[in-house]
Amino acid sequence: DAMVIQNPRYQVTQFGKPVTLSCSQTLNHNVMYWYQQKSSQAPKLLFHYYDKDFNNEADTPDNFQSRRPNTSFCFLDIRSPGLGDAAMYLCATSRDAQSTDTQYFGPGTRLTVL
Amino acid sequence: SQELEQSPQSLIVQEGKNLTINCTSSKTLYGLYWYKQKYGEGLIFLMMLQKGGEEKSHEKITAKLDEKKQQSSLHITASQPSHAGIYLCGADRGSNYKLTFGKGTLLTVNP
Numbered sequence: 001d002a003m004v005i006q007n008p009r010y011q012v013t014q015f016g017k018p019v020t021l022s023c024s025q026t027l028n029h030n031v032m033y034w035y036q037q038k039s040s041q042a043p044k045l046l047f048h049y050y051d052k053d054f055n056n057e058a059d060t061p062d063n064f065q066s067r068r069p070n071t072s073f074c075f076l077d078i079r080s081p082g083l084g085d086a087a088m089y090l091c092a093t094s095r096d097a098q099s100t101d102t103q104y105f106g107p108g109t110r111l112t113v114l
Numbered sequence: 115s116q117e118l119e120q121s122p123q124s125l126i127v128q129e130g131k132n133l134t135i136n137c138t139s140s141k142t143l144y145g146l147y148w149y150k151q152k153y154g155e156g157l158i159f160l161m162m163l164q165k166g167g168e169e170k171s172h173e174k175i176t177a178k179l180d181e182k183k184q185q186s187s188l189h190i191t192a193s194q195p196s197h198a199g200i201y202l203c204g205a206d207r208g209s210n211y212k213l214t215f216g217k218g219t220l221l222t223v224n225p
Contacts, residue, residue: 006156031211042118042202042215043157050211090156097211099145100164103204105157 003027004106006091012112013081021076021109023091029104031097032074034066035090037108043090049074050097078111086113117141118205120216127193128224135188135219137203145206146186147213148177152199160188160201190221198223 005024013019023032031050035043047056049068063085065077078085088108094101119138127133137146145164149157161170163179163186170177174197176189190197200220204213 004156033211040217042217043204045212048211055211088154092157094211099206100162102147102159102162103213104159105149107156108154110154 004091004093004104006089006106006109008109009107010110010112012114013078014114015083016080019078019081019111021078021089021091021111023074023076023106024072025093026072027093027095027104028071029093029095030071031094031101032068033092033094033103034064034074034076035092037088037090039087046076048097081111081113083113086111117214118203118216120201120203120219122219123217124220124222126222126224129194130192133190133193133221135201135221137186137188137205137216139184139205141184143179143183143186143205146177146179146183147204147206148186148188149202149204150199151202151218157202193221193223195223195225197221 007022033048034046037043046060063079068074088110090108091106092103094103121136147162148160151157161177166181166183168179174191179186200218202215202218204215
């Protein structure tokens, strides 16, 4: 089945220790997104890739970076995690970037910062 | 400020009861999405509404978008424990790619 996969499902890191979260998709979608969702809050878009074009949200901290080496994979790098970065990180994909293009989400990676 | 207001924040119903969740915006919505999220998991796509007055159904879940495209409702008929979870509405405000989400409604269905 076509799907969005995130690894790992749970990640524990230490304060200030770089961490990378992974997302892959078998849908062959053009657009990949990374959202941050803190407890009892709405998912917040960090950035997205349209093909190879990177689009950062204005309020995304510089601590968060992303890479998309090919259509299928996208990575979220947190250079120096702080306690406030503990959250669920959700990857999503869509065929295109129009209003009618549904975003399909992966199961998420829950990040704990010690 | 919260751009999409969902109500209620939480809801507890007895199995078999009907329920409605609302999503309201102060601005016109270009695309309104409903997702379901189990605790600690990703979002599962339910339905998308685009046209004013549009209504879609899937199994026991019906979603509607009002004529002014500023309010949507999600109605579950004869609720079951499998309906339990967090229901989130997400809206496109005309920027295409960007979805703004509400905080969600936590639904508990007691057997």
